[in-house]
Amino acid sequence: MKVYLAKWGATMAVTWSNLLVYRVNFILQSIAPLFVFLLVKLSLWYRIYEGQPGLIGGYSFGQMAAYHLWVMITGLLVFNGNSQRISEDIRLGRITSYLIYPFSLWEFHGAGFLARTLLQTGIAIFTIFAALALLGGRLESPSFGPFVLGLLLAILGGVFWFWINYWVGLVAFWLEETWTLMVMLQIVTYFLSGAIIPLELYPEWLRTILLYSPFPYIAYGPAQLMMGNLEGVGRAFLVLGFWALVASWFAQWVWRRGLRLYTAAGI
């Protein structure tokens, strides 16, 4: 067990050094979400509320700003996949090593995902403090219990997203390029998860369908919890947990099917 964990630790260390090798790039990528939140989202919603005093979809301006802050934090914890690297490994025939080593491809990328998530958690903490400091009293500090539940749901969302990424990466057994598929999934997920606008503003029929999908529990669900709204928390964990299991099973199935096509000299 100790040796096995050491492999995860070593892989995580390699991922960290890869991520931090170009520090300016790392800093730019870290501050960009906060920059967009402050400049675009706050400005836009401020202007919207200026012409529409009162509540929009049940949200005051302060609540809407808080909602988007927590959606941004959730995004940092969820969207940590690396399907591009998996595709490259397959295309260039590099996965042969994982067929021989006592550390499989999913374990290698799982360790990378953990490393990225830990790093992103640090960035998320920095972002929360920066946003609270910059926005002063406009944002309410979250309550501890619901906030932790929100974080846990976001981490579960990250696990789901990891398996989706892994699955998309494995599509490289059949397709020469997979990044388009990933970007498409990301756009759809952003839209359906309530990351652009809260789900209360969506048409009723769409909201009803979405409740059974994993999407609302990736951004909207954690953000609601972080804002102290505990309604539907059990359902959120159940539905997202179910979809994470389905995604992991499906990814493993795709891996087994894809291996039959693998020639070790690249696809």
Next chain:
Amino acid sequence: MIKRIKQYGSIYGAFVSTSFSEAMSFRAHFVLLIVMDLVFYGTHLWSIDILYDHIHLIGTWRREHLLFFASVMLAINQLTMTLVSENYWQFPLMIRTGNFDFHLVKPVSSIFLTFFRTIRPGSMFNMAFTAPAVVYFGLQVDLGFWAWIALPFGIVLGFLLQNSLEMLFSCAMFWMIDGTGVNFIRIEFQQLARWPDFVYPSMLRGALTYLVPVLLIGSAPVRFLLAPSDFWPILGLVVFLLFFWALLGFFWRMGLLAYESASS
């Protein structure tokens, strides 16, 4: 001069031809690229539509004004995706691997070779979505005769300014070696430009109009098209376009001096 234009034209023709050949040999990817862009366009316009189900105005703009603005921005985005975007991702890779050397030894401008080498034929087909969208929302805001004439020029001017700025940002890749961060920031600036200028508070609007004029990309043409008397922003766009093009030449030369070839 005409000989030079012909030379560049024939080189660009070869770029287009090879990009098409490459795209046709990866058909699934080609189709996915088209669908990916369409999904983005659809969700962006639908988000605005959903938002306006709950409000009447943003600033002074009604639903059709913002949808017209959004469709113009999507048309500019579609031109960028088709003609230039792929090259922003290839450029840092060329610097890191030293393949950029080959651009330096050819008797053609290295800026031209770097940013116009690859086109995305798949995205070109999406004009079948963006052009009707611009026309449809243009009809909804009652554009006048001269506005319809000026519309394609406005879109092209927005495209040129956006890419002059993005090429200028990309010069930073000479010093940073890895271009991920610069590309990230480039995309964030695109997000800023995706909303009309009046959305931003006055100081920020000033900075994003006069210092890093990303807000002129869409707001200047659309404001002119909606009210031709509001022509100052589009004049500013043209001035900035010339200024940033000159600045790009300067920073490009500086970048070339900093470039250390494959050993970097």
